[in-house]
Amino acid sequence: MLGILGGMGPLATVDFLAKLVRATPARRDQDHIPTLVCSAADIPDRVASILGQGPDPLPAMRAALARLEAGGATRIAIPCNTAHHWHAALQAGTALPILHIVDAVADDLVRCALTDGPVGLLASEGTLRAGLYPERLARHGFTCLTPDPDGQAAVAGAIHLVKAGRVAEAAPILEAQALSLTAAGCRRVVLACTEIPLALAGAGDDLASLMVDATDALARACVAACLADAVALPLVA
Amino acid sequence: MLGILGGMGPLATVDFLAKLVRATPARRDQDHIPTLVCSAADIPDRVASILGQGPDPLPAMRAALARLEAGGATRIAIPCNTAHHWHAALQAGTALPILHIVDAVADDLVRCALTDGPVGLLASEGTLRAGLYPERLARHGFTCLTPDPDGQAAVAGAIHLVKAGRVAEAAPILEAQALSLTAAGCRRVVLACTEIPLALAGAGDDLASLMVDATDALARACVAACLADAVALPLVA
Structure with a gap:
């Protein structure tokens, strides 16, 4: 199950999900990639934090990632470029592979x-x-x-x-x-x-x-990774 | 945290999420409703089951609901009309309120x-x-x-x-x-x-x-319910 650490912002996450659906070779619902999305809109502003003008969003991002892990995600993507400033810190805290945009x-x-x-x-x-x-x-x-x-x-x-x-x-x-x-x-x-x-x-x-x-590049990378996972093992958590 | 039992179908779930974002009074990311979405595209066909021509989707829907509960959802919506045939059965298995489309x-x-x-x-x-x-x-x-x-x-x-x-x-x-x-x-x-x-x-x-x-009616009902929740208690799981 693909886990999406989203909500940064919420409309961008919707755009990513639409691109994920379009990038998936599918003729019926069941051909699509099972996906768990945490649209954690309450994560503090990433830009403000990097500029030293706001709180650290990492704890809230880690909490969202924990929700995805608890829900059975097996691979993570983050449809927010700025959030990748914390990619290494997030990856250090989980065994799940996190794609890099x-x-x-x-x-x-x-x-x-x-x-x-x-x-x-x-x-x-x-x-x-x-x-x-x-x-x-x-x-x-x-x-x-x-x-x-x-x-x-x-x-x-x-x-x-x-x-x-x-x-x-x-x-x-x-x-x-x-x-x-x-x-x-x-x-x-x-x-x-x-x-x-x-x-x-x-x-x-x-x-x-x-x-x-x-966004589209990340969606296509997710499809490629998940289709490869599906060949290697069934797509269940 | 609003939990969405989705993927029936995947593009309809994306459409619902877009309508949820548009229906939310927001000027910045943090004004939006924290949402956990399980796009469980692998749920068996609902129409085929009702017509006696396919397997029962209820176990897969219950599994998706369990993922949302494990991830911290506090209220559930299902952006698929046909799936509401199993609304009562799903509601009987969870303490979380499930909105009815x-x-x-x-x-x-x-x-x-x-x-x-x-x-x-x-x-x-x-x-x-x-x-x-x-x-x-x-x-x-x-x-x-x-x-x-x-x-x-x-x-x-x-x-x-x-x-x-x-x-x-x-x-x-x-x-x-x-x-x-x-x-x-x-x-x-x-x-x-x-x-x-x-x-x-x-x-x-x-x-x-x-x-x-x-879809739009359900999105607006979700916003109304979640804003009422936010007044009653902080929107955390």
């Missing part, structure tokens, strides 16, 4: 077979400050480019708009920042915050073809 | 304040055969009307199309059956299978204003 994105970028130019990042201030992407993508030979300070402030504001349900207002802000990154030489722009694809779902084909959606 | 629909119909004409039902063959709606809606003074046998066969086929991801093909079939029910005198048509609103999401305003979406 940046590895899922790296697999996507490797499949694109791009060798020149940096990878653009649209991410929360917390994800950037924690250095999640540059360090982990460097292992695959990728360098990263982020918006300038004004652009990053715009991205952060757009993420908050999505969390408040004001998705339509966030879209043009994020599109402009994605285009700035491609103008600066990025061959791909990673939507490295799970709120961002919610706003860019209606982006035109030209822009969509340049974007790597971390 | 037909009661949520009845509340909606009462709010509409319609006193004349029957209520149309677009539902699975299992829901109709189990008599879930007529019996429970009669307590509120409503009578029900269902499609004729050919129409009902078309509805059943459309539900299977949605489960196979062929949503666009299902839409015109369901729209035609909804219009037949209104032509026969129904003032409201209940989308009494959680696959059906997935197909009718793009219906025109004229038709949409006549439809009562059971």
Whole structure:
């Protein structure tokens, strides 16, 4: 049973689950992946904590993980990029394998077979400050480019708009920042915050073809891992 | 913590979760309702069981409910109409209150304040055969009307199309059956299978204003119940 440590935010978790269903080869209910989701919306703000402006979310994340373990999850995914700042700490506390969203994105970028130019990042201030992407993508030979300070402030504001349900207002802000990154030489722009694809779902084909959606990458990595599990052993807890 | 006994089907559960998020008054992640979802896609087919053509899904539903209890759920909802055939059996096995989707629909119909004409039902063959709606809606003074046998066969086929991801093909079939029910005198048509609103999401305003979406009604009933819980006691397990 796939365990989803979610709720960061709640709409992003729903978007992840929809992408999980779509990524699963299925013709009837029973072909889908049994999934246990903890939408722990009460987890303290991850970005505020990384910036030293809020409480540590790790205890609440550990409590949600314990609920998933108690419910019989056998493999964990976290549809929130910023939360991966605590990936190692969470993994240290459980025997269940926790997929890493940046590895899922790296697999996507490797499949694109791009060798020149940096990878653009649209991410929360917390994800950037924690250095999640540059360090982990460097292992695959990728360098990263982020918006300038004004652009990053715009991205952060757009993420908050999505969390408040004001998705339509966030879209043009994020599109402009994605285009700035491609103008600066990025061959791909990673939507490295799970709120961002919610706003860019209606982006035109030209822009969509340049974007790597971390939520979708994680969903496809989950399907691949669970189908491999199902071959190795029955999908029961 | 709200527990969702889901996966019947998986996409309908995602639709329910999206409606739950939208129905919640929230400006930030932490305003949302902590939710534990078991998307138990491996539960045997409910309709086949009611028609005497498949195994009993109750043991698998009880196992999913046990996972939710183990994970700390304090209140349960089931975003699948047909599964409510086993509502009483599930409720008998747990101290956690299980909301009833037909009661949520009845509340909606009462709010509409319609006193004349029957209520149309677009539902699975299992829901109709189990008599879930007529019996429970009669307590509120409503009578029900269902499609004729050919129409009902078309509805059943459309539900299977949605489960196979062929949503666009299902839409015109369901729209035609909804219009037949209104032509026969129904003032409201209940989308009494959680696959059906997935197909009718793009219906025109004229038709949409006549439809009562059971998924949405259940989501709003959950929000009301959980907000009342939060006033009575903190929302922790």
